[in-house]
Amino acid sequence: MNDITVVPVPARVEPAPGVTFVLPADGVIRSDSASAGAFLAGALRPATGFALPVVADHPAPAIELRLVASGADEGYELDVDAGSVVVRARTTAGLFYGVQTLLQLLPSSVDAATVQDGPWTVPGGRIRDEPRFAYRGAMLDVSRHFFGPEVVLRFVDELSRYKINFLHLHLSDDQGWRIAIESWPELARSGGATQVGGGAGGCFSQAEYARIVAHAAERHVTIVPEIDLPGHTNAALHAYPQLNADGTAPPAYTGVDVGFSTLTVGREATYTFVQDVLREVAALTPGPYLHIGGDEAQSTSTEDYLAFMDRVQPMVTALGKTVVGWHQIGPARREPGRIAQYWGHKPEPDEDLLAAIAQGDRILLSPADRVYLDMKYTVDTPIGLDWAGHITTRTAYDWDPAALLPGDADVAGVEAPLWTETVATAADIHLLTFPRLPAIAEVAWSPQAARDWAAFRVRLAAHGPRWTLRGVGFHPDPEVF
Ligand code: TNX
Numbered sequence: 001m002n003d004i005t006v007v008p009v010p011a012r013v014e015p016a017p018g019v020t021f022v023l024p025a026d027g028v029i030r031s032d033s034a035s036a037g038a039f040l041a042g043a044l045r046p047a048t049g050f051a052l053p054v055v056a057d058h059p060a061p062a063i064e065l066r067l068v069a070s071g072a073d074e075g076y077e078l079d080v081d082a083g084s085v086v087v088r089a090r091t092t093a094g095l096f097y098g099v100q101t102l103l104q105l106l107p108s109s110v111d112a113a114t115v116q117d118g119p120w121t122v123p124g125g126r127i128r129d130e131p132r133f134a135y136r137g138a139m140l141d142v143s144r145h146f147f148g149p150e151v152v153l154r155f156v157d158e159l160s161r162y163k164i165n166f167l168h169l170h171l172s173d174d175q176g177w178r179i180a181i182e183s184w185p186e187l188a189r190s191g192g193a194t195q196v197g198g199g200a201g202g203c204f205s206q207a208e209y210a211r212i213v214a215h216a217a218e219r220h221v222t223i224v225p226e227i228d229l230p231g232h233t234n235a236a237l238h239a240y241p242q243l244n245a246d247g248t249a250p251p252a253y254t255g256v257d258v259g260f261s262t263l264t265v266g267r268e269a270t271y272t273f274v275q276d277v278l279r280e281v282a283a284l285t286p287g288p289y290l291h292i293g294g295d296e297a298q299s300t301s302t303e304d305y306l307a308f309m310d311r312v313q314p315m316v317t318a319l320g321k322t323v324v325g326w327h328q329i330g331p332a333r334r335e336p337g338r339i340a341q342y343w344g345h346k347p348e349p350d351e352d353l354l355a356a357i358a359q360g361d362r363i364l365l366s367p368a369d370r371v372y373l374d375m376k377y378t379v380d381t382p383i384g385l386d387w388a389g390h391i392t393t394r395t396a397y398d399w400d401p402a403a404l405l406p407g408d409a410d411v412a413g414v415e416a417p418l419w420t421e422t423v424a425t426a427a428d429i430h431l432l433t434f435p436r437l438p439a440i441a442e443v444a445w446s447p448q449a450a451r452d453w454a455a456f457r458v459r460l461a462a463h464g465p466r467w468t469l470r471g472v473g474f475h476p477d478p479e480v481f
Helices: 035-048 093-105 149-159 206-218 234-239 268-284 302-318 351-359 394-396 426-435 434-446 455-462 462-470
Strands: 012-021 029-031 063-067 076-080 087-088 121-129 137-143 166-168 222-231 287-293 322-326 339-342 362-365 408-419
Touching: 012 076, 029 035, 029 455, 035 063, 035 121, 063 093, 076 093, 087 093, 093 121, 093 149, 093 222, 121 234, 137 149, 149 166, 149 206, 149 426, 206 222, 206 268, 222 268, 234 302, 268 287, 268 302, 287 302, 302 434, 322 462, 339 351, 394 455, 408 426, 408 434, 426 434, 434 455
Parallel strands: 029 063, 063 087, 137 166, 137 408, 166 222, 222 287, 287 322, 322 339, 339 362, 362 408
Antiparallel strands: 012 121, 076 087, 076 121
């Protein structure tokens, strides 16, 4: 295990020099979790061509997934000797992460979709691993450009390989509404019919959203839906004239400006609308969080903003969910457990962030100059923005989440947002996401003391061939490859 290329790097690795496990063609997987066993077998069968039956009981299994009584929430132990591989974890999430590590210990050809030559070797030794942060997230903006369920499912597959456990979907913005709401059907029909540049847009049906939630859950990824309020609401205002103070719907918006739209804080219709939307979205979402945006409400007065949030945040709590908002929500009276998502990029402390910290919010770190996946890598990147600077893979990797905020901040974790003003295709998503997202996954998962750029870039480079086998394009960052 000396030269293993696992990303994120495990907390502890003890190599057993000279010891190698070779997966036998007639190997059996014994698993205490049917889902974890099936997932592992499903990942191994295409490239190995082996049958790899999954059973609950076997005297000499090649690979064993064992649920045990102790261990961290998402932690696991992986023991590899000449005769067997054993993963031990207290939770099925832990088993899943052990399985992801095991897949990365096998030759990269294991990621091929068709049968390849072995031998299917795993270096001997022991790994003991657990995450640094409980929240390890990515965000996809499906509003500026719409991406259908298949693209999102593939995105989830890739995230989960790097032990990312939350996918935040930015489901509404000025340019498009992306989740069908049965009580307000024009949101999907008319609010969803546009996107940046004037394309046809689209909108998830509730069944499609539920399919994304279920597919993600199988990979231990929790969906965090965002309905951005009270700004970023032109698509809703366009769909429903009665949400507008003068009763007139604004035209659809296909540009990339921000800050021009707002719900009308003094109108009752606004709260009927918000309540209905949050109720339906909460009912479709098994995860604990409902993200209500709150950013860039530049057309809402401060007084109106606070009044709006005073009314809307308790709705989220009453629906049994925990409020998440962009850090501008900081001055608004908090609900229990609230998370404020920090997306600043300036060295000086942000007043809204400080208000959130002072109220005791948990802080989710999305510093725009480190983890905004929509920033260009360099001036030559063909798509992307640059308002927070250029972000090379090294910039995304080389920082410590504990050192970013004042010492009393309660850091929930790290999330990398991909805004899609300039992102129109799955290939565009891949270009901006790889290799930066795996770098950020390591920031969120691995202990700071186990991380170091020089070693990381070597491990990361080994993933290029795997992405190619899986049909994932990536930026060939010259500092890595
Ligand atoms: C800021 S980050 C925004 C988004 C844009 C993004 C582009 C945040 C909460 N708001 O509306 O898409 O910049 O990088």
